[in-house]
Amino acid sequence: MLRTRVEPETFRQEWLSIPTSDTDFSCVAQCDGEIVGMGFLDLVDGMGQPGMPQRTQGVMGYMLEPDCAGRGFGTDLARGLLCAAFDRLGLRRVMASCNADNMASVRVLEKAGMRREQHGIQDSWHAELGWVDGYQYALLDHEWRNNHP
Numbered sequence: 001m002l003r004t005r006v007e008p009e010t011f012r013q014e015w016l017s018i019p020t021s022d023t024d025f026s027c028v029a030q031c032d033g034e035i036v037g038m039g040f041l042d043l044v045d046g047m048g049q050p051g052m053p054q055r056t057q058g059v060m061g062y063m064l065e066p067d068c069a070g071r072g073f074g075t076d077l078a079r080g081l082l083c084a085a086f087d088r089l090g091l092r093r094v095m096a097s098c099n100a101d102n103m104a105s106v107r108v109l110e111k112a113g114m115r116r117e118q119h120g121i122q123d124s125w126h127a128e129l130g131w132v133d134g135y136q137y138a139l140l141d142h143e144w145r146n147n148h149p
């Protein structure tokens with residue numbers, strides 16, 4: 001999601017490898033048969049001492065086809081990723097980050113029920129703007145279940 005340009009064939013190969021990946025559960029979002037966006041979900045480890053259960057956390061993100069923005073797809077996609085992470089993959093915690101000035105993404109994450117845990121001052125590099133502030137959001141499985149019994 002952080003790339004500013006992609007090599008189409010490399011990108012295609014990356015997506016083709018997702019169905020056999022143990023850690024990459026990225027997906028596309030469709031509406032009436034058209035792809036309207038991409039959702040990213042990677043299994044990761046947090047920091048921990050020996051004995052820490054492996055791959056209990058996910059990092060998610062999303063990107064819409066620009067023409068499809070503003071119609072609720074971003075919010076649906078974020079909720080779908082959380083549903084996959086908690087209800088299908090049984091993850092313990094899911095995280096997501098966005099630039100602090102990305103109000104659409106802030107709203108998507110908050111409408112999906114995620115909790116803002118960090119405001120990182122100039123912690124993110126933007127290709128045109130340089131160092132900018134970032135927000136980190138997270139949600140735990142019991143928080144998800146409380147809202148989706």
Ligand SMILES: CC(C)(COP(=O)(O)OP(=O)(O)OC[C@H]1O[C@@H](n2cnc3c(N)ncnc32)[C@H](O)[C@@H]1OP(=O)(O)O)[C@@H](O)C(=O)NCCC(=O)NCCS
Nearest residue numbers: 062063064069070071072073074075097098103104105107
């Ligand atoms: C961020 C993104 C996924 C939002 O998707 P979307 O489908 O437009 O979002 P929704 O239609 O579900 O709208 C979610 C909320 O954001 C608000 N919103 C949308 N565009 C906005 C904008 N430019 N500025 C402020 N708020 C905005 C909507 O009003 C809505 O809030 P509301 O329900 O309180 O009115 C989409 O704009 C996108 O793909 N952007 C480029 C990639 C990106 O930034 N990805 C996230 C990186 S962290």
